[in-house]
Amino acid sequence: ETGVTQTPRHLVMGMTNKKSLKCEQHLGHNAMYWYKQSAKKPLELMFVYSLEERVENNSVPSRFSPECPNSSHLFLHLHTLQPEDSALYLCASSQAPYGLEQFFGPGTRLTVL
């Protein structure tokens, strides 16, 4: 595996379900990110893990919960989502702390019914 991988690629879930998105990077980076991309909106940064420190966007609802067990893996745990949470969820990685370019995974397209 190379680059940044994400699973699943597509997910359909009900509002009462609990699911998790997984991201893995094979680039030796030490910072990982979750972004949300809704139709016709810019990418919104949700969470950052950098040098083992979590930086959180305060506007992210608590129904989204990140987990970063090590520098190569990142999870996004989902529970009691709303239909407006349907979007493309993108994971990215980069080398901290230098602000170098990010590399993105293919994304998980989430639909909440």
Place this chain on the structure above:
Amino acid sequence: RKEVEQDPGPFNVPEGATVAFNCTYSNSASQSFFWYRQDCRKEPKLLMSVYSSGNEDGRFTAQLNRASQYISLLIRDSKLSDSATYLCVVNIGEGQNFVFGPGTRLSVLP
């Protein structure tokens, strides 16, 4: 004022045309700058970093004007395969705070 703004687009140009995109950013502490392209229903991919002295990669030229807080991307001899959305990305100088612009859609027509 939004942190990163881009030409609203879309840009529809014929093959072979030269097209320029503009991007402005509001935070003067911004440290690094990038152009990404995103194809429909795909992830963003790095096109080029933008350096203070300006840089060129084949048909693509990026410029940075720190005084005016302005970044540009010039595409010469455009190809059909250049059709995509172009995203301006700014790192706001605190390590890992990347802010994306809304993107400018380009369609290159035969």
